[in-house]
Amino acid sequence: MAEKLLYPPPLLSHEEVANDRAAFMDTLRRFHSLMGTKFMIPVIGGKEMDLHALYVEVTSRGGLAKVMEERKWREVMARFSFPATTTSASYVLRRYYLSLLHHYEQVYFFRAHGALLRPAASALTKTPRRKMRGTSDQSPAAAEAGKRMALPERLGGEPCSFSVTGSIDGKFEHGYLVTVKIAAETLRGVLYRVAPPPPAAAPPPPPPPPARGRRRRDPAQPRPNRSAYNFFFKEKHPELKATHPHREREYSRMIGDAWNRLAADDKMVYYRHSAEDKERYKREMQEYNERLKLAPSTMAG
Template sequence: MTELTNKNPYPPPTALYSDLLHDPNLFTEKLQSFHDSFGTKLKIPTIGGKPLDLHHLFVEVTSRGGIEKVIIDRKWKEVVMSFKFRETITSASFMVRKYYLSLLYHFEQAYYLCKQVPPSTPDAMSENLANSSTTNREGAAINDSPVQVNPVQTLGSLVRGTVDGKFDGGYIVTVDLGSEQLKGVLYHVPSNASPSSYTEGTPISRKRKKSRLALSDPYRPKSNRNGYNFFFAENYARLKPSFYGQEGAINKKIGVMWRNLTDAERQVYQEKGKRDKERYRIEMLKYKSN
């Protein structure tokens, strides 16, 4: 998706941002359609042997104002920690950011910020989205320190680097990006590896893809909402008359309101989310039994 230019306008959104937050299945459908419209393949990557929940990632980032604001406010660590990755997955921060940029960045521009064309000249913050800084640990996770690197240039571009070490699953490498030196982990999949042995960055197996197709079943129980989903729906209906046609402004305002809630106020919505999660669990048990 990073090869988009202002010559390729975004397709008009066919769903409201609020609906995407509430319905993971609708989100997946629209994201797939968005990629299809540009002839790009949407493959769900894995991190730590588990498929990356792109819907959860999209909600976490946009509820904080979008990827650019997340980086400016140094909130990326909060986004990554919400996934509760194992501590042994030291490259999780880098991998999650990489997949957001390649799979969700332009989708965010169209469906969250309501832009009609890709940014033709990324501003200073956009140029830092794929950035990282080195640490003293080999393969350490990337932090939020800005580095002047353009994601449109780095993703898929050729870079120079050196191999500092080797292990069973890949290599420890140092890569030169402009004046910066980045240290990290480069994974590889053996040619004879089975789908179950794939490591970070590997597309899901055909079996999992088939399971995603089954989500179109009209009798399948409606997916559960989390606390933020309930909060968003409640305030979206209230704010829409005052911000008619300004979806981006509504989304940002609700995100700020959510962050300003006290723990007690936020707990009210989180409890609603827990009850809805239990509702979904019970309905799914009945659905599967039939």
């Protein structure tokens, strides 16, 4: 019996891959390698598709299922300047998201684990074309098949009321991953919590007067955590000063080029340093805030 394919654990948080394009591309390549799936950057109109921008645009709106459900795909497409010769851009963009980013989204955005989750039906179904005048009637079998294919579109666009059975496969910050049965179909998708309407807000207070001068940073406050690239930069900068002492203006570009050429496995060393430094910063900030509570008068200023 073949072994069931499971999701690998995430190497970084969603915030880290969303804010760092290099980290995103490294983890995406490693993800496909662990999953045993083919990975290559699509080329549209002679240009490579910006998969990082596509992932950020979709996840910032709640993920692919929510984008399709709330009909926000046009907003996502507006981020990309497709050439006039590219037809069916919406379909192409969605197809590549499903093949390259859907499972990555489940792990890094929804923090799913265990068995693979199929895309929501609304992401797989294309809007059916209307029947043209003058065409012959469909056979009963073809008509029934058309009803089954159009079911997700009716559910997404028209109010309906019926009972379904299902199970909760996972939980994340904003809702649940579920599997439901509708007639003879088994569907997987996402349920989002509906936030209650906010209470009526009081009128905002008047803005404070502009501060005079630059606010000094408390010297006792912990040093902020550094990114993986910061650790790499700190390591390479002294080497460049020793080997190229008269090219200081080019150090940033040279280090950036070296980072982009660095293999994914070698970069993970710096990502681990960054993760450890992040934990250090959280721990020290917690201690710092506790000291502020105990002695506010001595720590102020």
